[in-house]
Amino acid sequence: MDILRFATAGSVDDGKSTLIGRLLFDSKAVFTDQLESVERTSQLRGDLYTDLALLTDGLRAEREQGITIDVAYRYFATPRRKFIIADTPGHIQYTRNMVTGASTADLAVVLVDARKGLVEQSRRHATIVSLLRVPHIVLAINKMDLVDWSEEVFESIRTEFLEFATRLDFTDVTVIPLSALAGDNVVRRSSNMPWYEGASLLHHLENVYIASDRNLTDVRFPVQYVIRPQNGRGDYRAFAGQVVGGVLKPGDEVVVLPSGLPTRIRAIDTADGEVLEAYPPMSVTIRLDDELDVSRGDMICRQHNQPTVTQDIDAMVCWMDESELRAGQKYAIKHTTRTVRALINEVQYELDINSLHRSQSADSLGLNAIGRVRMRTTQPLLVDAYRRNRNTGGFIIIDEVTNRTVGAGVITDN
Amino acid sequence: MTEFHDAPRYGLSQLDYLESEAIFIIREVAAENEHPAMLFSGGKDSIVMLHLAVKAFAPGPVPFPVVHIDTGHNFAEVLEFRDRRVAELGIRLVVGSVQEAIDSGRIREGVGGSRNRIQTPVLLHTAEVNGFTALMGGARRDEEKSRAKERVFSFRDEFGQWDPKDQRPELWSLFNARINQGESMRVFPISNWTELDVWQYIAREKIEVPSIYYAHVRNVFLRNSMLFAVDRHLQPRSDEPVFTAKVRYRTVGDATLTAAVESEADTPEKVVMEVAGSRVTERGATRGDDRVSEAAMEDRKKEGYF
Ligand SMILES: Nc1nc2c(ncn2[C@@H]2O[C@H](COP(=O)(O)OP(=O)(O)O)[C@@H](O)[C@H]2O)c(=O)[nH]1
Numbered sequence: 001m002d003i004l005r006f007a008t009a010g011s012v013d014d015g016k017s018t019l020i021g022r023l024l025f026d027s028k029a030v031f032t033d034q035l036e037s038v039e040r041t042s043q044l045r046g047d048l049y050t051d052l053a054l055l056t057d058g059l060r061a062e063r064e065q066g067i068t069i070d071v072a073y074r075y076f077a078t079p080r081r082k083f084i085i086a087d088t089p090g091h092i093q094y095t096r097n098m099v100t101g102a103s104t105a106d107l108a109v110v111l112v113d114a115r116k117g118l119v120e121q122s123r124r125h126a127t128i129v130s131l132l133r134v135p136h137i138v139l140a141i142n143k144m145d146l147v148d149w150s151e152e153v154f155e156s157i158r159t160e161f162l163e164f165a166t167r168l169d170f171t172d173v174t175v176i177p178l179s180a181l182a183g184d185n186v187v188r189r190s191s192n193m194p195w196y197e198g199a200s201l202l203h204h205l206e207n208v209y210i211a212s213d214r215n216l217t218d219v220r221f222p223v224q225y226v227i228r229p230q231n232g233r234g235d236y237r238a239f240a241g242q243v244v245g246g247v248l249k250p251g252d253e254v255v256v257l258p259s260g261l262p263t264r265i266r267a268i269d270t271a272d273g274e275v276l277e278a279y280p281p282m283s284v285t286i287r288l289d290d291e292l293d294v295s296r297g298d299m300i301c302r303q304h305n306q307p308t309v310t311q312d313i314d315a316m317v318c319w320m321d322e323s324e325l326r327a328g329q330k331y332a333i334k335h336t337t338r339t340v341r342a343l344i345n346e347v348q349y350e351l352d353i354n355s356l357h358r359s360q361s362a363d364s365l366g367l368n369a370i371g372r373v374r375m376r377t378t379q380p381l382l383v384d385a386y387r388r389n390r391n392t393g394g395f396i397i398i399d400e401v402t403n404r405t406v407g408a409g410v411i412t413d414n
Numbered sequence: 415m416t417e418f419h420d421a422p423r424y425g426l427s428q429l430d431y432l433e434s435e436a437i438f439i440i441r442e443v444a445a446e447n448e449h450p451a452m453l454f455s456g457g458k459d460s461i462v463m464l465h466l467a468v469k470a471f472a473p474g475p476v477p478f479p480v481v482h483i484d485t486g487h488n489f490a491e492v493l494e495f496r497d498r499r500v501a502e503l504g505i506r507l508v509v510g511s512v513q514e515a516i517d518s519g520r521i522r523e524g525v526g527g528s529r530n531r532i533q534t535p536v537l538l539h540t541a542e543v544n545g546f547t548a549l550m551g552g553a554r555r556d557e558e559k560s561r562a563k564e565r566v567f568s569f570r571d572e573f574g575q576w577d578p579k580d581q582r583p584e585l586w587s588l589f590n591a592r593i594n595q596g597e598s599m600r601v602f603p604i605s606n607w608t609e610l611d612v613w614q615y616i617a618r619e620k621i622e623v624p625s626i627y628y629a630h631v632r633n634v635f636l637r638n639s640m641l642f643a644v645d646r647h648l649q650p651r652s653d654e655p656v657f658t659a660k661v662r663y664r665t666v667g668d669a670t671l672t673a674a675v676e677s678e679a680d681t682p683e684k685v686v687m688e689v690a691g692s693r694v695t696e697r698g699a700t701r702g703d704d705r706v707s708e709a710a711m712e713d714r715k716k717e718g719y720f
Pocket of ligand 1: 016182
């Protein structure tokens with residue numbers, strides 16, 4: 001059994017909570033005490049039916065206002081897979097939360113209401129999914145019961161979406177008509193839509209192939225922690241971290257960046273013994289043949305396949321703080337296991353994530369804005385384009401005074 | 415040599431994935447925080463977390479102490495286990511004693527003798543006097559609704575408080591562990607584990623847990639339709655007849671608040687089967703403290719509870 005992480009996005013009332021509630025309910029991830037509590041609340045409010053959406057709204061403010069304002073994580077499993085859902089809010093003022101949820105997702109489910117078709121928010125959600133390079137996207141056309149299960153309605157929304165998607169960068173798009181409320185095409189194929197020949201949503205989630213989404217070509221091992229026990233194992237010295245790209249094997253010739261010194265992998269250790277290969281996202285400990293000065297923030301990779309070592313970064317940045325991003329400001333950047341300081345040189349444009357229009361006149365980015373930014377760091381970073389590797393291409397921006405995470409960036413191809 | 419059997423080539427099984435993620439998080443805490451500590455109560459989640467910490471730094475020692483907030487109402491089996499495990503690993507154990515805080519007049523016992531809420535000031539005090547800047551805890555997001563939204567690295571202000579409306583965005587695995595003087599971090603390495611994952615991992619890794627997690631015969635009585643054990647800290651009222659039953663514990667918190675469930679599961683494998691088939695959450699089944707209101711946990715967490 002493996003794990004699929006997926007994010008869900010949709011506008012308010014498109015039925016996202018109902019859909020998640022149904023996935024949890026139908027896969028028996030809802031426990032009777034949770035159900036009783038939801039039934040009680042639903043009754044007190046005078047609902048006509050038990051509102052499965054209540055299963056997923058966690059915080060009191062959300063329960064009171066009836067909206068989802070933060071990312072919530074949900075878990076369920078079928079005999080095939082374990083699932084981690086990042087349930088993200090749809091509203092434009094919560095763009096940052098959607099970016100957060102999408103950053104770790106293997107797949108995104110974007111919901112639309114069949115009666116309304118694609119709306120501004122659907123385009124924005126698709127744009128974010130594409131920017132964050134979530135490898136698989138599902139457009140779930142919900143509330144099909146309210147449009148008489150019409151194939152035409154489905155086809156016209158599907159066509160419009162695929163047309164919009166050509167301007168974005170998707171590798172795998174699946175469109176599914178469903179009714180979250182009634183359960184059609186959620187877990188089982190619906191008999192109300194015989195014209196639809198694809199899989200149910202859950203069947204798709206269970207079977208979508210994700211093992212090849214990770215980069216197994218470019219060896220990247222950011223050193224996280226140096227292990228050098230003082231307790232009688234005097235000469236043991238090894239580098240702990242998580243593999244974020246490629247396959248490493250004992251005997252491999254490698255270089256350590258940024259010094260560029262060549263050496264060889266002597267062994268790959270885990271607490272359970274040595275392993276013959278390590279690949280993403282394994283946490284391992286690497287011993288090298290030579291005594292090199294290696295510390296946290298360095299990166300082990302292959303001689304002929306190295307990341308770019310640079311102090312000049314071009315990136316699409318999603319701004320996440322009330323105080324604006326402007327040229328001339330300084331921040332801390334955390335990229336892999338390396339933290340450096342950076343000066344913002346220029347805001348090149350702001351992207352209108354509804355129309356994809358680039359506004360060149362922008363010289364700042366406000367809360368929830370996304371734009372292209374150029375910056376210079378005090379120390380080199382070891383980067384790849386985000387499209388090649390989500391781990392060595394993504395970074396966060398930290399305000400050095402408040403220590404808040406104020407932005408997130410994905411490095412563009414130069 | 416380790417091999418990964420139950421996943422496609424270059425894919426990780428769910429347990430390997432979760433283990434790798436947790437080890438990454440624990441190493442990140444040790445690398446970025448000056449004085450971290452790990453909460454260790456002798457409960458199954460914290461046992462698994464400590465096991466992961468041992469793996470994260472092997473063959474070196476775990477580079478931080480463990481902390482237990484002792485309510486004074488613990489199960490004897492659990493305390494015995496705690497002390498034995500800590501001794502085996504040669505780790506420093508810091509105990510924050512609720513009893514001591516009550517005796518010294520620093521805090522007062524709540525009505526009905528519940529010590530759940532008053533754990534919080536003792537925890538905050540213990541962290542402060544020891545200068546801990548990050549505390550790792552074994553909480554899981556599947557346990558309870560408000561936990562579902564908590565970050566892996568959860569920021570606490572100078573008063574140890576959590577502000578659920580103002581959490582730092584957490585992207586990829588780029589955790590922001592930075593704090594100013596007086597502030598601290600709570601870190602949850604097994605956030606993404608479910609109760610079933612924990613038990614499957616205990617079975618796979620052959621991790622020892624206190625005996626009361628497995629089915630055993632005990633003197634119990636019914637209260638609020640839950641089964642409570644007769645304990646030195648908890649006696650039945652005259653209208654609560656005592657009987658013997660085969661039970662086990664799904665959680666081992668405060669003995670006065672934690673109920674047992676009827677069970678025949680006396681091995682990790684049988685517990686896995688039982689948990690997979692269970693229709694009630696572990697907190698719903700066994701925690702008197704969370705039943706009070708929909709928002710009970712959220713309120714306690716804001717105050718600094720784990
Ligand atoms: N008829 C119909 N109503 C639905 C469907 N899915 C959701 N709804 C209703 O739409 C409303 C909003 O759903 P909810 O899940 O709360 O939306 P969210 O804001 O996206 O989480 C609720 O009244 C649901 O019962 C569906 O497939 N068909």
